[in-house]
Amino acid sequence: MVESLLTKINPDVGIFLATSLFAFVAWIVKGLIDKPLSESKATFNLYLEKRIEILTEVKANLGFIVYFPGEEDSKEFKEPLQQLLLKNNKAGYLNKTTFDAVLRISVDPITNKKFVLETIKEIDEDLYKQISNVYDEAEFYRRFSNYNPFKRFIGFTILSIQYLLSLSFVVSAIFTIAYGLLFTSLIWKIAIIVSTIIGSLLINKWMKK
Numbered sequence: 001m002v003e004s005l006l007t008k009i010n011p012d013v014g015i016f017l018a019t020s021l022f023a024f025v026a027w028i029v030k031g032l033i034d035k036p037l038s039e040s041k042a043t044f045n046l047y048l049e050k051r052i053e054i055l056t057e058v059k060a061n062l063g064f065i066v067y068f069p070g071e072e073d074s075k076e077f078k079e080p081l082q083q084l085l086l087k088n089n090k091a092g093y094l095n096k097t098t099f100d101a102v103l104r105i106s107v108d109p110i111t112n113k114k115f116v117l118e119t120i121k122e123i124d125e126d127l128y129k130q131i132s133n134v135y136d137e138a139e140f141y142r143r144f145s146n147y148n149p150f151k152r153f154i155g156f157t158i159l160s161i162q163y164l165l166s167l168s169f170v171v172s173a174i175f176t177i178a179y180g181l182l183f184t185s186l187i188w189k190i191a192i193i194v195s196t197i198i199g200s201l202l203i204n205k206w207m208k209k
Contacts (some may be wrong), residue, residue: 051130054094055098055130058094058098059123061078062120064076065111066113066116078107081105097122101115102119
């Protein structure tokens with residue numbers, strides 16, 4: 001019945017329907033993948049920008065506390081830290097270790113310079129990770145969004161090749177796993193399943209870095 005129906009359909013109409021179906025499926029896939037990624041990226045950029053701003057503010061006040069460790073002198077810089085932790089939900093952008101350290105420094109009348117310097121060092125390491133993410137994004141934009149049309153074309157070509165190679169590797173890996181599960185012995189099937197699980201966990205851990 002399906003074959004007879006296909007033979008009766010006008011080729012132009014068939015091409016139009018097939019193209020429309022393909023475009024509709026592509027639109028659905030794009031919506032399912034692209035929209036969540038775009039929203040996640042916007043949230044990530046907003047969070048990252050705010051976190052860098054707050055960490056820098058905390059570090060600046062801690063630096064002044066180190067230079068003016070006296071109880072009266074440091075009070076001027078400890079009070080802004082207390083306000084930062086109490087107002088506008090800024091404390092939510094700090095991890096637990098930094099929050100506990102800043103809270104302790106801001107309320108302790110006696111300044112422990114060693115502890116403050118250790119906290120500044122931890123914040124520097126945290127800031128380095130955050131700023132590295134921004135630098136990677138800027139470097140990506142600089143390489144693949146050049147104003148020179150020729151450089152932009154080369155950049156997009158290189159990027160497309162990288163995506164094609166990545167896609168080819170993923171498809172090959174999936175095909176190899178499927179082939180192994182269908183046509184190999186039980187021992188090999190178990191080995192493939194275990195290797196796939198371990199590989200997935202390692203890749204997931206690597207992607208979270």
